[in-house]
Structure formats: structure tokens, C-alpha cells
Amino acid sequence: MIGYDEALVLIQREAKPLPVVSRTPVPGQVLAEPVHSGEDLPPFDNSAMDGFALRVGDAGAVAGGEFEVLGAQAAGDAQAVAQGGAWEIMTGARIPDGLDAVIPVEQVEVLARDGDGKPARIRLQADVPPGQHLRRHGEDVRKGDRFLAAGTRLDAPQLMLLAALGVPLVDVHATPRVALLNTGRELVDDPAQALGSGEIRNSNGPYLARRIEQAGGEVVLRQTVSDDAEAFFIAMEQARSAGAELVLSTGAVSMGRYDFIPDALRKLGATLHFHKVAIRPGKPLLFATLPNGALFFGLPGNPASSAVGLRFFVEPALRAMLGLAPERPLRLPLLGGYRKRHALRFHLKGHVALDGEGRLQARVLPGQESFRIAPLAHSNAWVVVDAAAGDLPDGALVDVYPPGHLLGLQLQGQG
Numbered sequence: 001m002i003g004y005d006e007a008l009v010l011i012q013r014e015a016k017p018l019p020v021v022s023r024t025p026v027p028g029q030v031l032a033e034p035v036h037s038g039e040d041l042p043p044f045d046n047s048a049m050d051g052f053a054l055r056v057g058d059a060g061a062v063a064g065g066e067f068e069v070l071g072a073q074a075a076g077d078a079q080a081v082a083q084g085g086a087w088e089i090m091t092g093a094r095i096p097d098g099l100d101a102v103i104p105v106e107q108v109e110v111l112a113r114d115g116d117g118k119p120a121r122i123r124l125q126a127d128v129p130p131g132q133h134l135r136r137h138g139e140d141v142r143k144g145d146r147f148l149a150a151g152t153r154l155d156a157p158q159l160m161l162l163a164a165l166g167v168p169l170v171d172v173h174a175t176p177r178v179a180l181l182n183t184g185r186e187l188v189d190d191p192a193q194a195l196g197s198g199e200i201r202n203s204n205g206p207y208l209a210r211r212i213e214q215a216g217g218e219v220v221l222r223q224t225v226s227d228d229a230e231a232f233f234i235a236m237e238q239a240r241s242a243g244a245e246l247v248l249s250t251g252a253v254s255m256g257r258y259d260f261i262p263d264a265l266r267k268l269g270a271t272l273h274f275h276k277v278a279i280r281p282g283k284p285l286l287f288a289t290l291p292n293g294a295l296f297f298g299l300p301g302n303p304a305s306s307a308v309g310l311r312f313f314v315e316p317a318l319r320a321m322l323g324l325a326p327e328r329p330l331r332l333p334l335l336g337g338y339r340k341r342h343a344l345r346f347h348l349k350g351h352v353a354l355d356g357e358g359r360l361q362a363r364v365l366p367g368q369e370s371f372r373i374a375p376l377a378h379s380n381a382w383v384v385v386d387a388a389a390g391d392l393p394d395g396a397l398v399d400v401y402p403p404g405h406l407l408g409l410q411l412q413g414q415g
């Protein structure tokens with residue numbers, strides 16, 4: 001049996017960044033290369049206000065000054081050239097060449113109007129400092145700027161920026177393709193089907209499938225497989241033809257007579273890196289490399305054990321495949337402390353909330369047994385207590401991980 005840190009080193013040795021591909025930007029993708037701007041943002045000098053554009057130079061203009069209105073410029077109008085005077089201008093409209101400041105319409109007295117009722121002559125009711133209410137081209141992002149760094153995960157703000165700068169394609173690591181095989185002849189997938197004697201519902205399948213997608217993977221195959229090696233070999237062949245770079249199984253990795261996964265992998269010619277880690281829950285976890293180079297994780301079947309296996313073993317591999325640096329935990333005070341009964345590393349269903357002063361604090365939820373699913377649905381974080389740690393007193397700082405490596409802490413909506 002090896003320790004968690006040692007297991008992580010082996011995973012990080014085996015999990016390599018996937019090839020870089022150019023793709024349409026989509027939320028959740030992680031940039032493999034920085035993005036440089038091919039344009040200025042804003043693309044041209046424009047007005048921040050509805051009002052009048054003027055030429056005021058370095059000195060500015062003073063209240064009381066009068067100007068002829070010689071043109072008008074709305075958002076979307078092409079470049080115009082002004083021969084002095086004032087131009088009526090709308091927010092976002094391109095500043096006519098030759099003008100260099102804007103006065104808002106509220107600070108102007110219209111002295112005369114033309115036949116159509118448009119302002120023909122104005123008087124300033126306020127001073128106009130140089131450059132007032134101008135949004136200059138490139139002030140936000142300059143052409144050639146590296147505006148998104150490698151390792152950035154695309155979400156709404158990044159998509160806004162990429163859209164603003166007209167970037168059709170970004171370089172990302174290919175999405176890791178994951179095959180998920182739930183083993184066990186006791187498993188029932190159809191929620192409408194009544195359970196036969198000794199049967200249980202496959203709950204690991206939907207949980208893991210969702211978490212894999214949230215962790216940046218794509219589930220290319222999901223199969224429920226009986227407890228025999230032949231059915232497993234068929235599913236493994238399907239995983240291979242689906243192009244899976246990562247294969248996960250649940251169940252059949254422990255000591256029982258039907259725990260066939262380790263032997264079946266050997267028969268397939270896989271290289272076993274470890275089987276059994278000094279953690280709770282999830283101890284019988286297995287990690288191997290398949291002959292085609294795909295990584296294989298044999299997750300224990302108990303629901304909390306499979307969740308821990310995904311979060312703390314598979315997700316580090318996904319991170320490496322996506323070209324991301326290893327994750328760092330939050331350090332939060334632990335409300336109520338924790339009594340640690342074994343010299344193992346514990347991954348505990350936890351809950352993070354705000355205390356009375358609005359500071360984050362964590363606690364360990366009751367119901368840590370690995371068969372218990374209900375506490376997982378009330379948990380919004382993992383509290384991790386290292387193997388070397390002893391009992392933790394109330395308020396001790398503890399490592400806390402969000403539910404997924406690409407998910408932030410989610411404080412709302414958990415009961």
C-alpha cells in the first residue's frame with residue numbers, strides 16, 4: 001500500500017498534456033497557448049456620452065464658449081472629418097477626426113436649431129477638460145497585447161473579451177475522452193425498473209459522468225458491465241474504439257471473489273502502477289496504463305469511495321492532460337475539529353459556510369461511511385486531513401477542496 005503523495009507522483013508521471021488543437025472558444029475550455037490581440041479595443045476613439053464633440057486642444061474649453069454645430073455622428077457611422085465646430089455625437093460613435101473632447105448634452109444650451117429641429121449653435125454650460133469623455137482606441141486592449149494567459153479557463157468574461165476582439169479560434173488541449181465502466185451484476189440503470197432481490201441502483205454512473213464533464217473531460221462511453229472478465233474485455237474494446245485516453249471502472253477492485261479488475265488488467269497487458277492507497281474512503285483504488293497508452297483508474301464501488309477516487313486521483317490526471325499545474329487547497333478553520341482514528345489520509349464530505357462575520361469556515365459532515373450518499377448531497381466541499389495529522393482541535397486550519405478542480409466553492413443552495 002502506498003501513500004497519497006506517492007500515488008500522485010505516479011499519476012503525474014503518467015498523465016501527459018494532450019495535443020494542442022485550434023477550436024471555437026467554448027466555456028470550460030482551458031487555453032493551451034496565450035491569446036494575442038489582432039485588434040485594438042476599443043477599435044477607434046469614441047464618445048462615452050451623448051452630447052457634442054469639440055476640438056479643445058491641451059487647454060480645454062471654458063464655460064460660455066459658443067460653437068456652430070457642423071455635423072452629427074451616431075454609433076455605427078464611419079470615419080468623418082470635422083473642420084472645427086461642434087458635432088452632435090452619440091455614445092459609442094466614432095469621434096470625427098479633428099475633434100478631441102466631448103461635452104454631455106445636459107451641459108449644453110442650444111442657442112439655435114435648423115429647419116429639422118437639430119441643434120445648429122450651442123453654448124457650453126461647463127468647462128471641458130482636454131480629452132473629456134473620450135474612449136481611446138486600444139485603451140482596453142492594444143493590438144499585439146497578450147490578453148489571456150495559457151492555463152486560463154474560458155468562461156463568460158473571457159468569451160466577452162474574445163468576442164470583442166474577434167477571435168474565432170483559440171488553442172486548447174484536446175478534451176480528454178473518458179470511458180466510464182460501472183461493474184456489478186447488482187446494478188440497475190433504469191430508474192423506473194423495480195429492484196429485484198439483492199439489486200441496487202447504479203448511482204455512481206450519473207455522479208461520475210457529471211463530475212467528469214465538470215472536470216474538463218468528455219464521456220465518450222458509459223457502460224454498465226456485469227461481474228465477469230469477458231464482459232469487461234468487450235467494454236474495454238469499446239472504450240479503445242471510442243478513443244478513450246482515460247478509462248474509469250467502478251467496483252470489483254477489492255478482495256472479494258468477484259473482484260476481477262486487477263487480474264483482467266494483467267491479462268490485457270496493462271502496467272499496474274499501484275493498487276491500494278493509504279486513504280479513507282477509497283483504499284482499494286487501482287491505477288494502470290493500458291497497452292495503447294490510455295490511463296486506467298479502478299475506482300472502488302462504494303459511492304463515496306468512487307467520488308473520492310474521481311476527485312483526488314482522476315482529476316489530477318485530467319488537470320495534467322489539460323496542461324494545468326497541480327491544484328492547491330484552500331486553508332480554512334475547521335468548526336468543531338475532527339477526531340482522527342487512523343493513520344490514513346481522510347477525504348471527508350464537508351460543508352463550507354460563512355460564519356457570523358462573513359468569514360469562510362469548514363466542518364466535517366456526519367455520515368462519513370463510504371456507502372452513504374445522502375450526506376454527499378449536502379456537502380459542498382472536501383475536507384482533507386493528511387495521514388500524518390493527529391486529532392484536529394476546533395478552529396484548526398484544514399485543507400479544503402471545492403467539489404471539482406474547475407469548480408469554485410459553491411456556498412448557496414446546499415442544505
Ligand SMILES: Nc1nc2c(c(=O)[nH]1)N[C@H]1C(S)=C(S)[C@@H](COP(=O)(O)OP(=O)(O)OC[C@H]3O[C@@H](n4cnc5c(N)ncnc54)[C@H](O)[C@@H]3O)O[C@H]1N2
Nearest residue numbers: 182184202203204205251252253254255259300301302305
Ligand atoms: N475483505 C475485504 N473486503 C473489503 C475491503 C478489504 O480491504 N477487504 N475493502 C473494502 C473497501 S474499503 C471498499 S471501498 C470496497 C470496495 O469494493 P469494490 O471496489 O470491489 O466494489 P464492489 O465490491 O463491487 O462494491 C462495493 C459496494 O459498492 C456498491 N456499488 C458498486 N458499484 C456501484 C454503483 N455503480 N452505484 C452504487 N453503488 C455501487 C456495491 O453494491 C457494494 O455495496 O470493498 C470493501 N471490502
Ligand code: MOO
Nearest residue numbers: 281282283305370
Ligand atoms: O475505503 Mo472503502 O472506500 O472505505 O469504503
